[in-house]
Amino acid sequence: MKxxxxxxxxxxxxxxxxxxxxxISFLKSKTDDAVVFQLGNITYLANTKYPKATIxxxxxxxxxxxxxxxxxxxxxxxxxxxxxxxxxSLSATIGSYASDDVWTPDFxxxxxxxxxxxxxxxxxxxxxxxxxxxxxETFLDSALAGGRMPAATICNSLNSSVxxxxxxxxxxSDASLSLAPVYxxxxxxxxxxxxxxYESGDGSGNFTSADLxxxxxxxxxxxxxxxxxxWNDPRPFAGFRVAIKDLFDIKGLVTSGGSQAWAYISSxxxxxxxxxxxxxxxxGTFVGKYKLAQFASGANPWEWQDEHYPFxxxxxxxxxxxxxxxxxxxxxxxxxxxxxxxxxxxxSSMRRPAAVSGTYGNRPSQGMITLDGVIPLGGATxxxxxxxRDPYKWAYFAKQWYTPSLHQSSNVTGLAALSVPDNDGFPxxxxxxxxxxxxxxxxxxxxxxxxxxxxxxxxxxTVKRFNFTATVQAAVNPAVNNIVALNNGPLGIINSYTQxxxxxxxxxTTWARLFDGRFPPIDSARRAGWRAYNETRNSFTAYNNALExxxxxxxxxxxxxxxxxxxxxxxxxxxxxxxxxxxxxYREQNLNNNPNxxxxxxxxxxxxxxxxxxxxLYGCADYTIPIGQVPYYSQVTYHTEMVPVTINMVVKxxxxxxxxxxxxxxxxxxxxxxxxTGTTAF
Ligand SMILES: *[C@@H]1O[C@H](CO)[C@@H](O)[C@H](O)[C@H]1NC(C)=O
Ligand SMILES: *[C@@H]1O[C@H](CO)[C@@H](O)[C@H](O)[C@H]1NC(C)=O
Ligand SMILES: *[C@@H]1O[C@H](CO)[C@@H](O)[C@H](O)[C@H]1NC(C)=O
Ligand SMILES: *[C@@H]1O[C@H](CO)[C@@H](O)[C@H](O)[C@H]1NC(C)=O
Ligand SMILES: *[C@@H]1O[C@H](CO)[C@@H](O)[C@H](O)[C@H]1NC(C)=O
Ligand SMILES: *[C@@H]1O[C@H](CO)[C@@H](O)[C@H](O)[C@H]1NC(C)=O
Ligand SMILES: *[C@@H]1O[C@H](CO)[C@@H](O)[C@H](O)[C@H]1NC(C)=O
Ligand SMILES: *[C@@H]1O[C@H](CO)[C@@H](O)[C@H](O)[C@H]1NC(C)=O
Ligand SMILES: *[C@@H]1O[C@H](CO)[C@@H](O)[C@H](O)[C@H]1NC(C)=O
Ligand SMILES: *[C@@H]1O[C@H](CO)[C@@H](O)[C@H](O)[C@H]1NC(C)=O
Ligand SMILES: *[C@@H]1O[C@H](CO)[C@@H](O)[C@H](O)[C@H]1NC(C)=O
Ligand SMILES: *[C@@H]1O[C@H](CO)[C@@H](O)[C@H](O)[C@H]1NC(C)=O
Numbered sequence: 299m300k301x302x303x304x305x306x307x308x309x310x311x312x313x314x315x316x317x318x319x320x321x322i323s324f325l326k327s328k329t330d331d332a333v334v335f336q337l338g339n340i341t342y343l344a345n346t347k348y349p350k351a352t353i354x355x356x357x358x359x360x361x362x363x364x365x366x367x368x369x370x371x372x373x374x375x376x377x378x379x380x381x382x383x384x385x386x387s388l389s390a391t392i393g394s395y396a397s398d399d400v401w402t403p404d405f406x407x408x409x410x411x412x413x414x415x416x417x418x419x420x421x422x423x424x425x426x427x428x429x430x431x432x433x434x435e436t437f438l439d440s441a442l443a444g445g446r447m448p449a450a451t452i453c454n455s456l457n458s459s460v461x462x463x464x465x466x467x468x469x470x471s472d473a474s475l476s477l478a479p480v481y482x483x484x485x486x487x488x489x490x491x492x493x494x495x496y497e498s499g500d501g502s503g504n505f506t507s508a509d510l511x512x513x514x515x516x517x518x519x520x521x522x523x524x525x526x527x528x529w530n531d532p533r534p535f536a537g538f539r540v541a542i543k544d545l546f547d548i549k550g551l552v553t554s555g556g557s558q559a560w561a562y563i564s565s566x567x568x569x570x571x572x573x574x575x576x577x578x579x580x581x582g583t584f585v586g587k588y589k590l591a592q593f594a595s596g597a598n599p600w601e602w603q604d605e606h607y608p609f610x611x612x613x614x615x616x617x618x619x620x621x622x623x624x625x626x627x628x629x630x631x632x633x634x635x636x637x638x639x640x641x642x643x644x645x646s647s648m649r650r651p652a653a654v655s656g657t658y659g660n661r662p663s664q665g666m667i668t669l670d671g672v673i674p675l676g677g678a679t680x681x682x683x684x685x686x687r688d689p690y691k692w693a694y695f696a697k698q699w700y701t702p703s704l705h706q707s708s709n710v711t712g713l714a715a716l717s718v719p720d721n722d723g724f725p726x727x728x729x730x731x732x733x734x735x736x737x738x739x740x741x742x743x744x745x746x747x748x749x750x751x752x753x754x755x756x757x758x759x760t761v762k763r764f765n766f767t768a769t770v771q772a773a774v775n776p777a778v779n780n781i782v783a784l785n786n787g788p789l790g791i792i793n794s795y796t797q798x799x800x801x802x803x804x805x806x807t808t809w810a811r812l813f814d815g816r817f818p819p820i821d822s823a824r825r826a827g828w829r830a831y832n833e834t835r836n837s838f839t840a841y842n843n844a845l846e847x848x849x850x851x852x853x854x855x856x857x858x859x860x861x862x863x864x865x866x867x868x869x870x871x872x873x874x875x876x877x878x879x880x881x882x883x884y885r886e887q888n889l890n891n892n893p894n895x896x897x898x899x900x901x902x903x904x905x906x907x908x909x910x911x912x913x914x915l916y917g918c919a920d921y922t923i924p925i926g927q928v929p930y931y932s933q934v935t936y937h938t939e940m941v942p943v944t945i946n947m948v949v950k951x952x953x954x955x956x957x958x959x960x961x962x963x964x965x966x967x968x969x970x971x972x973x974x975t976g977t978t979a980f
Pocket of ligand 1: 318
């Protein structure tokens with residue numbers, strides 16, 4: 299998602315810059331030697347501890363004169379790609395930087411000119427042009443200077459892949475200049491993050507916690523790097539800004555799982571989880587760890603104690619963010635400066651947060667990506683997905699991120715090895731489960747009807763109405779025809795065994811040892827279950843039996859409900875709603891005791907389990923898709939507000955990429971659209 303360059307328009311903007319430039323104002327030095335400063339009305343962090351490069355200055359100019367005795371000042375590294383650097387080429391290059399949200403013309407106090415071309419020529423008119431922009435000092439790569447640039451400071455050559463173009467904080471000492479990367483500090487006004495983070499830059503692959511908050515309300519500040527740093531980076535995710543659920547290890551940071559007690563007994567992660575290391579390898583970066591229901595539970599907003607529940611920008615600003623990956627869906631709905639958020643889904647935790655925030659979010663097929671280095675919930679029901687506002691960007695990310703080398707082994711999933719074709723063998727049938735649809739709010743139903751009509755006409759699909767619950771109950775095999783028993787029995791074991799072994803037991807025993815037999819202070823969602831955990835019932839043998847029972851259910855499902863044919867990876871796509879069917883669900887419990895509002899995770903009358911429980915059992919892929927919005931009268935603002943309407947699309951395990959291809963076609967046809975940030979999705 300590199301920002302496009304419209305140099306013609308922007309050229310005018312740059313040449314018309316006011317010459318009065320904002321003065322830099324230092325706010326604080328952090329204990330880890332990063333500094334925070336203000337420039338114009340924007341606050342920045344500069345990683346002065348580990349600058350991108352330190353270059354020696356040569357020649358006999360008085361370095362301290364130009365900086366007015368200051369040792370730190372803003373600088374723009376300009377990367378030229380022409381063989382002859384002229385006023386026009388510099389003007390076009392600098393003009394193109396205005397599309398970035400981190401760089402501002404205030405960084406033109408000084409300029410370093412580097413070139414991606416060997417021995418380029420540079421005329422003195424170029425320097426005159428910089429002077430006209432009120433650039434106080436120009437630093438020139440010695441390769442460019444040719445020894446005849448009295449108005450500039452000559453430096454050693456910079457490697458432009460080590461020091462990419464963009465805004466920096468220059469730090470002067472003796473005859474050398476350090477270039478510290480800068481991050482714009484965005485306010486997390488919806489309090490969706492635990493803390494911001496940035497690459498330590500020490501060569502270790504560590505990340506550093508920004509630990510910065512605004513006075514008054516204590517909103518975390520999230521450090522966001524300039525997109526210019528990635529302009530010359532050919533990797534597919536170059537410059538993507540990604541938020542990570544605080545369940546995934548990032549090297550150098552403590553993974554809290556949303557629990558201060560767990561954070562207390564844990565050391566910083568010594569490696570980044572392979573699933574999210576892949577995002578770094580593809581060129582993306584992590585800007586913060588976001589809030590989650592403690593230990594990825596399904597706790598309601600009013601059941602959170604250890605963290606302050608995050609806010610949803612939609613509607614009245616008082617709606618639920620749902621449970622486990624709540625900060626992810628809500629931050630994607632809130633902030634244009636954020637591109638993606640990564641979360642996990644065991645029972646609903648990507649899909650329902652996406653539904654209530656009106657964003658795209660997926661539960662992939664079981665086994666799609668390794669969860670090593672991630673606090674587990676159900677070892678064989680956990681999955682990792684991505685939130686996005688844009689159907690194309692969502693599909694692009696997912697199709698690069700999920701890669702066969704990171705598939706989980708059958709030993710983890712208990713299921714057959716995963717095969718993920720990437721073709722246009724779309725479903726032929728739209729399964730319409732009459733026990734889960736229509737939508738609860740009749741005002742939302744026309745939006746779904748239009749979608750179904752659009753899918754039918756675009757792809758020639760036929761709609762098949764069926765009763766999901768009755769279909770399961772009609773199975774001949776007694777091992778698979780009781781979905782309630784499967785959900786409570788084997789899935790119950792799967793969803794508690796791994797987390798107890800890896801997290802619960804070590805926390806409870808360590809806490810008791812440290813604090814005279816005390817039980818750790820944790821939210822109510824896990825307290826009773828861990829207090830009374832029965833290792834005899836939930837044994838390793840029981841766990842492996844549960845995996846076999848789940849596998850039998852998956853094999854039945856892929857034979858009788860959603861199966862492959864010669865033409866289609868998944869012969870059907872099943873629709874249902876994991877959200878509220880177009881009703882508001884508030885973060886405040888009492889407000890949901892109202893026929894015009896809804897709690898979450900309701901099992902519809904006549905259905906045996908929630909719709910959310912289908913894919914955790916059958917291993918299928920389940921995507922939440924925003925399709926519209928309907929009005930409601932808010933019990934908080936006493937004003938009409940809009941609530942998102944979403945639908946879930948389910949396909950057979952392994953058909954994730956085919957479903958993404960279908961979603962791109964729906965977007966091509968204008969049926970699906972990118973959602974906006976803020977109060978309304980559309
Ligand atoms: C040029 O910039 C300097 C430093 O920011 C400032 O003091 C000066 O007033 C500016 N000159 C003009 C003509 O704006
Ligand atoms: C910050 O300053 C810019 C340029 O002067 C202005 O366009 C923008 O509205 C200001 N933003 C805020 C939040 O004050
Ligand atoms: C040089 O950079 C400009 C913008 O900075 C870009 O539009 C152009 O494609 C680049 N040319 C080459 C040859 O890379
Ligand atoms: C520039 O740095 C990159 C990355 O470290 C390296 O691969 C490349 O060889 C360097 N180029 C030069 C000319 O030193
Ligand atoms: C990186 O983080 C790990 C874990 O906190 C720590 O042990 C290590 O010292 C850090 N490395 C550097 C170079 O700071
Ligand atoms: C990281 O820590 C784990 C224990 O928490 C240990 O088993 C592993 O060897 C360590 N890895 C590295 C690279 O230090
Ligand atoms: C998977 O294999 C590993 C190593 O072979 C083993 O330790 C683990 O117990 C197995 N997991 C299950 C669920 O059988
Ligand atoms: C989708 O359905 C709406 C409402 O029926 C209709 O207006 C629109 O033309 C359809 N779009 C496509 C691409 O079929
Ligand atoms: C634990 O489970 C076993 C096996 O189901 C059962 O016999 C035992 O009574 C349970 N223990 C407790 C304390 O409930
Ligand atoms: C539909 O909404 C009502 C509140 O109006 C709620 O009681 C009911 O549980 C909801 N049903 C479903 C299936 O969400
Ligand atoms: C629910 O909404 C309807 C229609 O807007 C309204 O007439 C009714 O008073 C509302 N009920 C409550 C309890 O707010
Ligand atoms: C679906 O089937 C179940 C089980 O037979 C039944 O209880 C329920 O009423 C049916 N629902 C609908 C909408 O037909």
